[in-house]
Amino acid sequence: MKFIILSISLLWSFQTLNAQSISGHILELESNTKWDAVEKEWAGVRKEWEAQAKKENTAVISAGLLLSFESHLKWDAVEKTWTKRRNKWVMELERAVTNAQVAALLIELESNMKWTAVEDKWKARREAWISELK
Numbered sequence: 001m002k003f004i005i006l007s008i009s010l011l012w013s014f015q016t017l018n019a020q021s022i023s024g025h026i027l028e029l030e031s032n033t034k035w036d037a038v039e040k041e042w043a044g045v046r047k048e049w050e051a052q053a054k055k056e057n058t059a060v061i062s063a064g065l066l067l068s069f070e071s072h073l074k075w076d077a078v079e080k081t082w083t084k085r086r087n088k089w090v091m092e093l094e095r096a097v098t099n100a101q102v103a104a105l106l107i108e109l110e111s112n113m114k115w116t117a118v119e120d121k122w123k124a125r126r127e128a129w130i131s132e133l134k
Contacts, residue, residue, distance in 0.1 A: 022062045022102050025133055027053040029110055029118075030069050032125070037077035037117035045072065063096045063105075070109055077117035085112070103133040 027050060035043075045068070053065050067090065075083070089105060096102050107130055115123070 022059070022099050022106065022133070023053045023055075023057045023065055025103070025129060026062065026066050026069060026106060028125075028129065029106070029122075032119045032122040033073075033077070033113070034117055034119060037074055037113075039072045039074060042072040059097055059099045059102050062099070063093050063102045066102060066106055066109070067093050073113070073117070077113055079112045079114060082112045107133055 030046075030050075030053075049065065049068055052061070057065070070090075085108075089108065093102070093105050096105060110126075110130075
């Protein structure tokens with residue numbers, strides 16, 4: 001019985017840390033997004049959003065953080081093709097229950113963001129960031 005409880009506890013810890021890593025990657029992308037790429041309202045939401053992103057999160061909470069960030073991006077910050085994909089992406093994100101699902105959707109969003117929406121230093125970080133999420 002102790003083994004089962006310990007195994008469940010370790011599994012929960014692993015999932016929480018993994019989700020926290022995803023939240024951290026969402027925060028990192030957001031931190032490298034230029035202020036002129038997000039709606040003005042983001043400034044009022046960001047502090048609380050950032051605090052939540054730094055907590056130990058589940059995949060579902062990370063998905064919510066990602067959706068909140070994406071919903072504050074200006075249309076000018078993303079590729080035109082995003083307008084066709086976005087609704088399905090949102091539905092997939094709302095149904096996401098695993099860290100892998102959230103990570104894949106995070107990568108997809110980032111790949112649809114224009115270079116003009118992110119800081120120059122992001123270009124050097126991007127490949128390693130994607131590798132960490134896969």
